[in-house]
Amino acid sequence: MAKLIDARGLSCPAPVLLVKDTLEKESLQELTVLVDDEACRENVTRFLGSQNFEVLDTGQGNHIQLEARRTSTANAVETKATAQQTNENPDGSQKILILVASDRLGSGDDTLGEKLMINYLKTVKEMGNDLWQLVFVNSGVKLTTESSAVLQVLQEYERAGVIILACGTCLEHFGLTSAKMVGETTNMLDIVTATQLADKVINIG
Template sequence: MKQIDARGLACPAPVLQTKTALQGESSRSVRVVVDNAASQQNVQRFLESQGFQTTLEQAGSDYLVIGNRESLLSGRLYPETETHDNAKKIMVICASDRIGSGDDTLGKKLMANFLRTLKEMGDDLWSLVFVNNGVKLTIEDSDVLEDLTAYESAGLKILVCGTCLEHFGLLEKKRVGETTNMLDIVTAMQVADKIINM
């Protein structure tokens, strides 16, 4: 079994270390130790994308992600890049919970209206990414939580920065989207046809 100690590393380093350790290896089983929930979720999702069945154990403050796979063939591409045949892949990155500067109340109202209006893009809207203060839009009591949940239920990919959630102490309050890391975000940016920054 391949052993990887990724404790003390900030996202996306645990995923990158795991990816590097598995390159060129014929391991059918791997054990990754991390020390925070965001890294645990990211490593677990990465291993599953590579064809591993995962289990989780906790030892004190450490998380042990154990992966086993039947075949040495890799899993699907990571992250998912499927889309409708004729649709463009538009990614919207929300780095704040408001639009513009000046009046905060107005800025939050504008962001809520923007997110609610995104559905007008139809199938071209491929992914929503929340980083920095933008992660506050994905937590309980968010004014747009119902809208984001509806988008996710309809198949829209929603990525939420785990490092950002941890920084603000909001990891346990997130209610929509996948907790993710910069590797996921950068990889998704590579395949997007258009990126809109808010």
């Protein structure tokens, strides 16, 4: 019988942490996880995938039900972000993480701030291989959506190998979960891990 983990009512990253703690304490082959929103669904599904589970979404009523079964594959399935977080850059370059905490740069004039942020994100490509991750939090997640003036730029970065993460709690807060068009939805556990592994963290916003 599958282990039931009821994470309803919990905000990210609590559902992921609850699943993580359960798997560390128990050797489980099957489990069922209940969550409330899309951000939690993405984060829990991605985490379980990294722990070698196949996940099926069997939504029931007003909540999301995730049925997970451990696969027979020896090695856990890694997301792009997970794989690159644990590996050194092969060319010896730095791993610079940019934490984008707003959709505008600086304070004073909002219109100017929006233009400055667009110019900044178009210019960070000059870091070359040192640019490792772009992590968007708070209103910064708006820059990863379909209406973003830098969406095409960010998609080009992602194709070039830059990891792009958008805070799931932030997307939910602004009602933008379904509007995200680039990067992976993430949680605070992933963000903390990424900032710990980075050689340098740059905060802008």
